[in-house]
Amino acid sequence: MDFGLTEEQAMIVETTRAFVENELYPHEAEVERTGHLRMDLIKELQAKAIEAGLYAANLPEEVGGAGLDTLTWLLYEKELGRANYALHWTCVARPSNILLAGNDEQREKYLYPCIRGEKWDCLAMTEPGAGSDLRGMKASAREDGDDFILNGTKHFISHADLADFTIVFMATGEEQTPRGPKKKITAFFVDKGTKGFTVREGYRNVSHRGYTNAVLEFDDCRVNRRQVLGEVHKGFDVANDWLGATRLQVASTCLGRAERALAHAVSYAAEREQFGQKIGKFQGISFKLADMAMELKAAELLTREAGWKYDQGTVTEADMSMAKLKATEVLAFIADEAIQIHGGMGLMDELPLERIWRDARVERIWEGTSEIQRHIISREMLRAHGA
Amino acid sequence: MPPMKVLVPVKRVIDYNVKVRVKADGSGVDLANVKMSMNPFDEIAVEEAIRLKEKGAVEEIVVVSIGVKQAQETLRTALAMGADRAILIEAASDVHTDIEPLAVAKLLKAVVDAEQPGLVLCGKQAIDNDMNATGQMLAALLGWSQATFISELSIDGDSATVTREVDGGLQTIKVKMPAIVTVDLRLNEPRYASLPNIMKAKKKPLEEKTAADYGVDVTPRLTVVKTAEPEGRKAGIKVGSVDELIAKLKDEAGVI
Ligand SMILES: Cc1cc2nc3c(=O)[nH]c(=O)nc-3n(C[C@H](O)[C@H](O)[C@H](O)COP(=O)(O)OP(=O)(O)OC[C@H]3O[C@@H](n4cnc5c(N)ncnc54)[C@H](O)[C@@H]3O)c2cc1C
Numbered sequence: 001m002d003f004g005l006t007e008e009q010a011m012i013v014e015t016t017r018a019f020v021e022n023e024l025y026p027h028e029a030e031v032e033r034t035g036h037l038r039m040d041l042i043k044e045l046q047a048k049a050i051e052a053g054l055y056a057a058n059l060p061e062e063v064g065g066a067g068l069d070t071l072t073w074l075l076y077e078k079e080l081g082r083a084n085y086a087l088h089w090t091c092v093a094r095p096s097n098i099l100l101a102g103n104d105e106q107r108e109k110y111l112y113p114c115i116r117g118e119k120w121d122c123l124a125m126t127e128p129g130a131g132s133d134l135r136g137m138k139a140s141a142r143e144d145g146d147d148f149i150l151n152g153t154k155h156f157i158s159h160a161d162l163a164d165f166t167i168v169f170m171a172t173g174e175e176q177t178p179r180g181p182k183k184k185i186t187a188f189f190v191d192k193g194t195k196g197f198t199v200r201e202g203y204r205n206v207s208h209r210g211y212t213n214a215v216l217e218f219d220d221c222r223v224n225r226r227q228v229l230g231e232v233h234k235g236f237d238v239a240n241d242w243l244g245a246t247r248l249q250v251a252s253t254c255l256g257r258a259e260r261a262l263a264h265a266v267s268y269a270a271e272r273e274q275f276g277q278k279i280g281k282f283q284g285i286s287f288k289l290a291d292m293a294m295e296l297k298a299a300e301l302l303t304r305e306a307g308w309k310y311d312q313g314t315v316t317e318a319d320m321s322m323a324k325l326k327a328t329e330v331l332a333f334i335a336d337e338a339i340q341i342h343g344g345m346g347l348m349d350e351l352p353l354e355r356i357w358r359d360a361r362v363e364r365i366w367e368g369t370s371e372i373q374r375h376i377i378s379r380e381m382l383r384a385h386g387a
Numbered sequence: 388m389p390p391m392k393v394l395v396p397v398k399r400v401i402d403y404n405v406k407v408r409v410k411a412d413g414s415g416v417d418l419a420n421v422k423m424s425m426n427p428f429d430e431i432a433v434e435e436a437i438r439l440k441e442k443g444a445v446e447e448i449v450v451v452s453i454g455v456k457q458a459q460e461t462l463r464t465a466l467a468m469g470a471d472r473a474i475l476i477e478a479a480s481d482v483h484t485d486i487e488p489l490a491v492a493k494l495l496k497a498v499v500d501a502e503q504p505g506l507v508l509c510g511k512q513a514i515d516n517d518m519n520a521t522g523q524m525l526a527a528l529l530g531w532s533q534a535t536f537i538s539e540l541s542i543d544g545d546s547a548t549v550t551r552e553v554d555g556g557l558q559t560i561k562v563k564m565p566a567i568v569t570v571d572l573r574l575n576e577p578r579y580a581s582l583p584n585i586m587k588a589k590k591k592p593l594e595e596k597t598a599a600d601y602g603v604d605v606t607p608r609l610t611v612v613k614t615a616e617p618e619g620r621k622a623g624i625k626v627g628s629v630d631e632l633i634a635k636l637k638d639e640a641g642v643i
Binding site for chain 1: 463464467578579581582584585586589
């Protein structure tokens with residue numbers, strides 16, 4: 001068993017971190033303060049990311065990505081995750097892997113422009129009435145000759161304002177199963193500007209300033225059958241085939257920010273003096289540091305192991321859920337303790353801690369809430385006992 | 388003149404972000420488990436070599452590192468930036484052993500004799516011991532022209548025009564090729580080793596040699612007597628008036 005990084009992986013980590021620290025950190029304060037990412041800044045940083053080969057590096061080499069294996073990709077995600085989310089997600093975009101499920105025509109129209117940095121994607125599943133229970137979705141599409149007619153509302157859709165198109169999941173019928181009726185779901189590409197498709201401004205939220213979410217309205221929106229991603233009624237199969245590792249991506253980006261917060265905490269504890277000594281000398285502080293380091297390591301090992309198993313083809317749903325659950329909860333713990341170690345200074349926006357703390361909150365909710373992850377983990381255990 | 392080969396020596400040094408700690412016995416700086424990187428000036432030299440190659444003035448970039456086996460990582464970084472081929476000369480087994488400039492220069496001379504480059508681009512100094520000597524010594528050993536601390540370089544046939552950063556300004560000189568050029572901070576901004584190039588770096592050749600292969604004795608001639616932390620900065624003071632400030636600058640600081 002080898003827990004070390006290869007020379008290549010170490011270099012990828014180094015390059016990505018250098019990029020994040022030199023190119024993204026300097027713009028964090030602006031994005032945090034204005035809650036907005038300027039298009040000229042996006043273009044400037046995007047060009048640099050493309051030159052460094054960091055843009056769309058999640059995708060295979062044959063389509064213009066970096067061809068990283070899952071484990072290496074997660075190491076790269078961790079480094080990107082250190083920075084303000086809007087900055088790294090937009091300027092060093094990782095177009096959704098689900099675009100790989102497209103046919104040649106769809107690849108030309110959506111995948112390649114996303115890799116070249118000419119288009120952005122967004123993925124729309126959640127509805128006001130359907131969050132964790134996605135199959136309960138109300139938005140639907142009905143066939144009409146060669147077309148489908150889409151109706152319904154999606155909300156919380158990340159960066160839909162910036163996106164040039166969405167991949168939207170719609171109910172396209174119902175089938176009877178031994179466990180009752182089950183909705184059939186189909187995924188569609190819908191371009192911005194398609195008649196009957198509007199993107200409305202979403203909510204302001206506590207996490208990830210500058211990273212917007214939007215409401216998508218479909219009102220008799222007509223799209224051609226050619227816009228179906230994968231097969232009709234097989235939308236969730238496409239999602240399961242291509243989106244599995246996004247939980248690990250969330251875990252990795254959390255590890256990056258947790259490590260950043262911990263580094264601040266350690267150096268502050270080693271420098272700040274009260275009662276005539278460094279506060280790190282007080283057991284009340286030093287024990288916090290020990291727990292933070294240990295929890296971070298545990299989360300990192302879970303994430304790396306799941307990534308490694310993903311590459312071996314042996315990963316389970318529970319493996320990925322455990323990594324996501326642990327990393328997101330550890331980030332919340334570390335962010336909170338890092339602030340405690342800084343006292344009042346930890347709350348000031350001079351330091352990245354207050355926002356790492358705010359940003360941590362959404363991580364336990366999106367990509368499956370902590371409760372849903374626990375459900376997935378325990379479901380596998382209980383199933384083995386026939387429950 | 389046909390495109391030439393350029394040799395770039397690169398040194399593995401303590402990363403410039405690391406807070407340096409002196410070893411308990413004062414024999415040097417603690418390098419156990421600290422982050423090591425390519426000497427930043429050498430990175431600038433590698434970048435310049437790559438730019439010359441992109442302009443068509445250089446055909447092949449050979450990087451060489453002298454030191455411990457782990458210097459291989461530094462060479463891989465140079466290959467990932469865009470160098471073509473690497474030579475590792477293992478000359479020490481303990482990361483704390485610093486090979487002295489004269490020994491390094493002798494080894495580099497042997498490499499130059501074997502490789503016949505038209506240009507050697509070095510960092511002006513390594514940030515670990517700030518010797519600022521290797522390039523100059525190599526030029527002397529080879530009998531080549533040298534241009535140090537450069538912030539601009541242009542090669543025209545059998546000569547090169549360089550701008551040097553000297554005390555009080557910039558000096559432009561012309562040197563005959565082949566030459567040893569040592570680079571300063573403002574020459575360029577090194578690129579990131581791109582992800583695709585990192586993946587390709589593994590396939591580029593890395594030759595492993597030892598100091599003995601070149602018949603060079605690397606035994607140290609210098610003895611480190613003592614290593615000490617710089618004194619911490621003292622707290623400042625507040626002065627009440629301009630007169631008091633001037634008096635203090637005159638009498639206590641002795642600067643005016
Ligand atoms: C900032 C942001 C961006 C987002 N971006 C996108 C996007 O781009 N695309 C997209 O499709 N979606 C997106 N989402 C939606 C996100 O995936 C959902 O918020 C998430 O799936 C949870 O759904 P919900 O908010 O409706 O909560 P609900 O599902 O209503 O959950 C409410 C509570 O009930 C609990 N609960 C629900 N079911 C169970 C159960 N079976 N057992 C135990 N507890 C349960 C939950 O854990 C939670 O605590 C985004 C959300 C946010 C906040």
